[in-house]
Each structure stands twice: as structure tokens, then as C-alpha cells.
Amino acid sequence: MAIRSLLSINKKKQKGVIVDRNKENSFPADLMAKCPECKKIYLTKELENNLKVCPQCDYHYKMTAFERVSILLDEGTFESFDENLRTSNPLKFPSYLEKIEIDSHKTGLNEAVLTGMGSIKGTQVVVAIMDSHFRMGSMGSVVGEKITRAIEKATEYELPFIIFTASGGARMQEGVISLMQMAKTSVALKRHSDHGLLFISIMTHPTTGGVSASFASLGDLNIAEPQALIGFAGRRVIEQTVREKLPDDFQTAEFLLAHGQLDAIFHRKEMRDKLATIVKLHAKGGVSNV
Amino acid sequence: MSKSLDFEEPVVKLREKIEELKEIAKSAEVDMSTEINTLETRLQQLETKIYTNMEPWDRVQVARHAQRPTTMDYIKEIFTDFIELHGDRAFGDDEAIIGGIASFEGQPITIIGHQRGKTTKENIRRNFGMPHPEGYRKALRLMKQAEKFKRPIICFIDTKGAYPGKAAEERGQSEAIAKNLFEMAGLKVPVISVVIGEGGSGGALALGVANKIYMLENSTYSVISPEGAASILWKDATLAKQAAEAMKITAFDLKDMGIIDGIVIEVAGGAHRDVQAQALELKKCINNALEELHALSETQLIDNRYDKFRKIGEFIEETN
Secondary structure, X not given: OHHHHHXXXXXXXXXXXXXXXXXXXXOOOOOEEXXXXXXXXXXXXXXXXXXXXXXXOOOEOOOOHHHHHHHHOOOOOOEEOOOOEEEOOOOOXXXXXXXXXXXXXXXXXXXXXXXXXXXXXXXXXXXXXXXXXXXXXXXXXXXXXXXXXXXXXXXXXXXXXXXXXXXXXXXXXXXXXXXHHHHHHHHHHHHHHHOOOOEEEEEEEEEEHHHHOOHHHOOOEEEEOOOOEEEOOOHHHHHHHHOXXXXXXXXXXXXXXXXXXXXXXXXXXXXXXXXXXXXXXXXXXXXXXX | OOOXXXXXXXXXXXXXXXXXXXXXXXXXXXXXXXXXXXXXXXXXXXXXXXXXXXXXXXXXXXXXXXXXXXXXXXXXXXXXXXEEOOOOOOOOOOOOEEXXXXXXXXXXXXXXXXXXXXXXXXXXXXXXXXXXXXXXXXXXXXXXXXXXXXXXEEEEEEEOOOOOOHHHHHOOHHHHXXXXXXXXXXXXXXXXXXXXXXXXXXXXXXXXXXXXXXXXXXXXXXXXXXXXXXXXXXXXXXXHHHHHHHOOOEHHHHHHOXXXXXXXXXXXXXXXXXXXXXXXXXXHHHHXXXXXHHOOOHHHHHHHHHHHHHOOOOEEEOOO
């Protein structure tokens, strides 16, 4: 199911891509961008200055893991973990490792998640940031292992753990091993939680399948970015199963909030401030110590 | 006799021929015992050959067999004093998962399992064994109850997956599954999970964070159905047979990968051919596992579960 939803997301994604330079009647990719929501055309520079949020309609573009680090953490504080882990090919799927290699080159990441430690307004936190530009952010062994190690470090150092999810779900090429990463990350989060430590999950577009059905939903606070697609099964699969038209806002962050599935939706512009406040309110010994 | 599957067609045909011959011998009063004996020997050889060389796709067929024993069948055969307990205390009672308390070899126990139907009518009632969030929440409620009274928990996994529906999404299918993974990690009592049919994705795993995981010989456990995998990998759902192989979903595959603890051997041709004999085999397995786990303290049980899942994953760690 996770993977099917990934397909439908791929289709959607194409609308959101910055216009290709080679296509006829298009704008230079590095200069201009067109909002997939409101169709406004503006300078890429303008978009980047606005944290990749459409200045007119608030559409939240996807971000790379490194872009998130730069808008979230205090400058120069980020230290990356486990860059030496590499994907293997346990089920021997043809051309799997080649695809990994291409995405690794494209994103500068060893896998679909960047993990590490840094500070938010002076408070140390451990973070994991998924990047949907890498195999749709799907979770295989390395993603599961990096996230689990990051959680274990947070437990060891008694630090809050913050994750930004962006994933189509399980990595199909790793079969049942990828399914088991859901359990692996969840048992690690349970131990972190039993130590009285804070875990904040921020679901960004898209968070579906096995990722939404494991760590993404296990935050002490479950937060989302506006309009993010969040769900277990893919829209198409559900439409085929129930044979009815689903509402337009189905599986959006706003839909989940209305159905009691989220604590809050934070606009990207207020994300850092709000997270800093939440972390501060959970400091050991209570607020009076801060 | 239940309907035969494609791969066992030769066995079924030969068996019919022998029966026919016996009838003729009886009515015509001629001695055909030599011929019958020869054929019966050949039948035995053929059975051994076919049932010991089952392809993954053959096993998928057996796992999906309409008459394959369900959670309820095993409960009847293995446990006594079973009392079913219903509901999640929040929304409703999902009949795609059943649970309750019972006695196993004299000790109180909690049983939880996916429940599909054997008839269309029953399948509609049980949503083909595909749970909604309230099913998982009922399961969790019964697990916490078991923990309070220090009862071991036995889970039977038998689902194509969690239900992909509108209501399921509205009520938090993802959260319900995730919460089970999380809470099962911390249970202070022994947990044993057995895949008895199909173990489909997150909907199966939500009853699977156990100290001991077993699979019946012809059951499957996978991240996606062979049909789903085929349509994504090769854009063609009819290549499910190949996908069943490539995705490594049989009990033997999972044992090789170190994910499950053991395989419960099935009666020849599949569990549906002899429920009593199969239940006995399963009972032995549960008994051994419980004996082993009883030696562990609460902390050891939790650590054991942690270590079990912690080590799953295949990757390369480069030295810098």
C-alpha cells in the first residue's frame, strides 16, 4: 500500500517541480518558478528568501534535508551522524544500487535521511530529516538504522529528538526487511520515551505508508506543515476499494487536524520559533529551570 | 474435500483414479490389489515430490486457501475456557480482529488474532480480516490488560493488510498501527506471534512486535502483496508469481534472514487438510516458546524484544 501511494504522489509531484529549462515555452529553471497551486510566477531567489513558501498562496515547496538544517538549527551547530552507512542489496534487485548511487549524487546524502545533532536557540537536540528527493524518502535498512542510531544517541545524551518526515513509505526493494524498520525505530522510540525524553514529529509533504504508520505518528507532539499529504494508504487504492469520490482535502494536514490526528499545524516561517519554545517547555525540571 | 490448487492437480487426479479403481474392483469382484498398490506407492512419491518442492507462489495459494484454519479454529483446538472480549472502548468493535482470555496448559493467557471469514457472509462481517484502527486499539487494550494480570500474550497474524478505507484514515489507521509497535515494545509479559496465513505489511506487524515470532510453513510475511509488488516493479500485476519469488516472503526466506525464530511444519498439502494435526503442531511450538520465555524477568523480556528488532537490517558500514 505504501508503495502504491508513492506512485500517485509521483504524479502529483511533477506539478510541483520547478520548470525544466529544456522544455519549450518554459522559464530558466534557476531563475523563475511557477507555483503549482496558484500558478503565480516569481523569481527563484524570491522563493528561496521566503523559505520556499509561495509568497502569494502559502504553498510549501519540498525542501532538501540540508535546507531544513539551515532554517532550523543555530548556524554552524549541526554535526552529521553515520554518513559512513551504505545501502546493500539484500534481495538482489537489478539496478537497485545504481538508483541509490544516482540519488546519492543528486542529494549529497548517503541515504534518504540526514541525522545529527545541533542546537535550536541554544538548546541541544538530536534531529533526523528525511529527504524526499532521495528515492521518495522511502525507508530501507540504512534509513531505519540511521534513525534508530539517532534516537539511541538522544536517549544516551538525554536530549529531545526531532524528526522531519517526508516519505512514500517502505523501500520495496528491501522487502520485509524494510517493513521491520518500522518496528526497529518504534522500539527505540519507546526506550527514549521511557527515559522521560521529548520526541517531536513534524510531518511534511508527503508522509505516507510505513513511515506514517511508525515513527511519524509516535511524537509526544505530532505536528505537520500546511497542506502536507499524510496518510496510511494511497488515495487511489482507497478510491478503488471504497468506490467513492474522496474529498479534495482528504489526507491533508488540515484534514488530519480536523479529525483529531494532529496536535498542530505550523507554518514554515514559525517552525523554528515554535519548536524552540516547545523544547524549552520540556526542559528537565520544568520551565522554572530555564 | 476442499478445492484443489493448481500445483497439486497431479496428486488430486491420481488420488481420484485410485478411488475409481477401487470402486471398479469392488463392483466387478476382480482382484486389482497389485495395480492399486503400485498406484498408491506412486501417489506417495508424487505427494512427497510436490509438497516438498513448493514454489513461493504455491505457498501463497495455500496461505490464501478459503478453508485454511483461522485464528478461531486454532483457539478452539489449542486453548480451553476461551472468553471473547470485544471493543476498543472508544469507537466500536472491529470483528477483523478477535481477542480474549483463555487457559493454555492450565495457565491463563491472552489471545489476539486477525480473523477472516470462510464464507462470503462471514468475510463481509469480518471485512476479509482487514482491520480498522479500532481493531488495533482493541488489540492494544487487551495487551495492556494481559500485562496487568501478568498473562502471556499469543498473537495470530492472518491479514492481507490494514484496511485502506476512508473511515480508517479518518480515525487514524497510521497512528493505531504505530502505537501498537511502540507499546508492544514495552510489554512486561512474554509475547509470541505466529503468522498463520498471510502476513500483510504494517497491518500484520501491528500484532508482531513479539519475543518469539513463528510462521506456519506455508504462510507469508511481506511488505506488500505479490500482486502489488509486480504492478510497481514491472507495471504488470499478472507477474505476481515472479514477485512472490523476488520479494522473499516465505517462512524459509524469513528464517534465512534471521527475522523469525522458527517454522511450524504443516501437514502435507497445507494446514487445511487436517486442522487437528496442525493445531497440535502449533501447540507444541507455543508450549516450547512459553517455557523458554518464562525464565526471563520483565526487564529481560523488554530487552530481548529490543535486541531482536534492533539487529534487523542489512547495510554496509564503511570505516572512515
